[in-house]
Amino acid sequence: xxLGEKLLVNFPEKVSANATPLxxxxxxxxxxxxxxxxxxxxxxxxxxxxxxxxxxxxxxxxAELLKLLLKPPAPTKNDKDSNEESTELLxxxxxxxxxxxxxxxxxxxxxxxxxAIDSLLPTHHPxxxxxxxxxxxxxxxxxxxxxxxxxxxxxxxxxxxxxxxxQALPVGKFVY
Amino acid sequence: xxxxxxxxxxxxxxxxxQSVTVTEGLSAAVLLLSLAHAKVEIDGGYQAVWNAxxxxxxxxxxxEKYLSSATNEGMLKI
Numbered sequence: 001x002x003l004g005e006k007l008l009v010n011f012p013e014k015v016s017a018n019a020t021p022l023x024x025x026x027x028x029x030x031x032x033x034x035x036x037x038x039x040x041x042x043x044x045x046x047x048x049x050x051x052x053x054x055x056x057x058x059x060x061x062x063a064e065l066l067k068l069l070l071k072p073p074a075p076t077k078n079d080k081d082s083n084e085e086s087t088e089l090l091x092x093x094x095x096x097x098x099x100x101x102x103x104x105x106x107x108x109x110x111x112x113x114x115x116a117i118d119s120l121l122p123t124h125h126p127x128x129x130x131x132x133x134x135x136x137x138x139x140x141x142x143x144x145x146x147x148x149x150x151x152x153x154x155x156x157x158x159x160x161x162x163x164x165x166x167q168a169l170p171v172g173k174f175v176y
Numbered sequence: 177x178x179x180x181x182x183x184x185x186x187x188x189x190x191x192x193x194q195s196v197t198v199t200e201g202l203s204a205a206v207l208l209l210s211l212a213h214a215k216v217e218i219d220g221g222y223q224a225v226w227n228a229x230x231x232x233x234x235x236x237x238x239x240e241k242y243l244s245s246a247t248n249e250g251m252l253k254i
Contacts, residue, residue, distance in 0.1 A: 002253050003202060003237060006209040007229065018232055025238035029251045037248040 001044040031093040062118040091127040178218035
């Protein structure tokens with residue numbers, strides 16, 4: 001996480017638009033199975049999203065997180081191999097990651113709206129809903145966002161998310 | 177000290193499959209980036225570090241293979 005922090009906070013102009021592997025690595029580090037390592041990395045992530053370029057960092061990380069969540073699970077080989085460490089994201093680690101990405105303070109109303117919209121789909125992934133059913137509502141409350149106002153202000157974006165970009169995914173593909 | 181750090185980064189670039197070498201290079205790269213941020217001038221400059229950390233095709237420090245084998249210490253450095 002130190003490399004990610006140095007690059008994205010100290011040298012954002014050097015990081016190209018095609019830095020997907022870097023963002024993926026950051027997500028890997030903040031959702032790692034070891035609780036102590038995860039906690040330390042989440043503290044770094046909190047610092048990153050609370051910095052000057054925080055809103056743009058959390059936007060890209062939410063997009064990458066959604067891609068990871070929607071990625072179909074790797075097929076299991078057989079029962080003998082089932083003791084191997086799982087490569088799936090741990091639901092509670094995902095919840096911690098989302099909460100940290102939404103922990104920025106002092107955001108402009110525009111950035112708050114963007115954060116609420118970006119967190120909408122990840123917070124409603126079945127594995128997240130099962131563990132924390134009202135996470136999105138809690139995020140809105142934390143940032144003093146009224147859902148009615150948000151829906152009124154972002155109607156076109158919501159239409160784009162739910163209708164234009166809608167992707168039908170079989171429920172059975174999700175890992176609970 | 178900077179030449180030694182640069183050497184570690186270059187070693188990681190030439191041996192990207194060696195997890196220990198990559199972790200060592202990663203730690204060196206983080207230190208060198210701190211020096212670069214503090215605008216400390218070093219012999220040989222920072223080009224080798226930028227090439228190593230920003231090349232998203234080679235993915236020396238952020239490849240899936242390295243991520244899957246990295247130690248907890250490595251995870252803190254990434």
